[in-house]
Amino acid sequence: MEHMFDYVVCGGGTCGPIIAGRLSEDPNVKILMLEAGKDSADMDDMHMAGAWTQNHTGETDWNLTTPPQPGLQNREIHVPRGRFLGGSSGCNGTICVRGVRQDYDDWGLPEWSGDEMFRAMKKSETFHPSKWFPEDKSSHGYDGPMHIEAAPVLPLGELMLESYKSKGLDYRPDMFSSGETANGCGHTLRTTWKGYRTTPMDFLTKDRKRSNVTIKCNATVDRVIIERETDNTLQAKGVEYEDNDGNRFKAFARKEVILTGGTYASPAILLRSGIGPKADLEALNLVCKVDLPGVGKNLQDHQLIFTYYELSQPGLTDDPRVNHDPNAYENGRREWRENKGGWLAQFPFGAFAFARLDDRLTAENPEWREFSRRPGRDPMGQASSQPSLEFFHTVCYGGPPEYTDFPKEGQYAFAMCCFLCGAQSRGEVKLKSTNCHKNPIVDHKYMSDRRDLLMMSEGVRFANEIVTTGAGTKDKIKGAWPPVGSSDDDMAVVDTKLRVKGVKGLRVADCSIMPLVHSGHTQMPAFGIAEKAAEFIKETASVKSSAVRANL
């Protein structure tokens, strides 16, 4: 294999293939994309969106677990991450929620404004309209490699929409694409089409195979090769990586190395490369090349609570196919192979809503009233255009594989989910070993900020009101289930164009660069981040080549 490329992209998950795909539009450019996991072309359980949990353990997952979380009664939390081509976009819920413009405006960087991110997010998309769904046309892209569609919400979803509306959350069908409201209900779109999950690997496979992109799987990037130039600056020259047997290789980049290992892995690669907090590096006998105290810090996650209900009547959930059938997976896989249908073809979530709960908390909770507020902001730092919480529900009893108490014949259950948008708890990623095959310590410090706990408690209370007293569902609930019971920021790691501070030719371009999580699930911003990263990289290349031309 040839070892010299123009660009080396480290991580073939969500952002990596988008960047590799965009850069490969120039046939003169040679790209290497390294992925620690395996090829996913033949992974049916990835192609079927409903089989998502099947890839949350074993070789297709990074098997990362947090240390005991004091805010969660010392529970250790498994945080799944895809480890194969397509990465987390290949084992996620396929839900598309772009958030609201203010989420990105709050990053305080003109390059990353709400308008810019909404433009970049739709660039990856081909939206497939449906007769029943009134899409907001201006919010969508129609010629990108990722296939996105609206999914019907099934009978329970229709009732939930009625319940949301009766609680003051107006129906705005495509609000999760347009980002138009912080209070409302509607449909989320899905990264599925014709029974298949779409992932950013669609930038590089099928009709978009590119001869100038080399993809290497089972290739775990250990560190970036950084050399000091004659002008005393540091330059990224390439990477060292290992296969699954520990054999070591080098690949070199004429132009740039781009880290796309995701929120947990990119900081770990930087740290192993000697870029990070000096004391932490020296404690592991790593030579500190650039003392960047922010690497691995400011870790954020959306927290999510599922509350289960039993329904008093049949016909509203998918439990008969999913939970009552002892051969559910066998039958689901057969149906998918035969006609790309069946329960595994779709992700089992129904109708969604956003809500702001600051007024409720302010009226009812003295502790909430004590928190300080910036002008025009609530105690979470959010403006009135930003939702406090997202609500959604499953269309059968479902959730992670470790769940038990499945409904039996004649029993029907579902979960109401409460998802915290503006989480304030901050955690960190640290190395526990310099071995690239050992996972870093991922400590989210969930619920360590009291405001998260108060907002989540109020959210669960509101969700319970929606389900048990809302117009669509109040007569259908039997009970609970189971029936027994910025660049001037010293901590910034990259500049506004995602270049790692202190090293030339090195960028990070994945969800780890988000200074604040947006209101919603993170794959849409991942698409936007990758599209913008590719634009910045091309911009640098064109400035360099015109500078070269000017010198001739």
Ligand SMILES: Cc1cc2nc3c(=O)[nH]c(=O)nc-3n(C[C@H](O)[C@H](O)[C@H](O)COP(=O)(O)OP(=O)(O)OC[C@H]3O[C@@H](n4cnc5c(N)ncnc54)[C@H](O)[C@@H]3O)c2cc1C
């Ligand atoms: C279970 C789950 C459900 C989710 N549901 C949704 C949802 O419904 N909607 C939504 O919008 N978002 C969802 N998300 C979040 C979203 O999918 C991710 O935030 C997004 O895909 C992350 O993109 P990324 O490029 O930052 O990282 P990833 O997609 O994780 O890509 C990183 C890639 O780098 C590889 N890698 C890591 N380390 C190395 C290394 N050292 N060398 C080489 N390769 C390496 C990994 O194997 C992986 O392929 C979900 C995520 C999960 C895990």
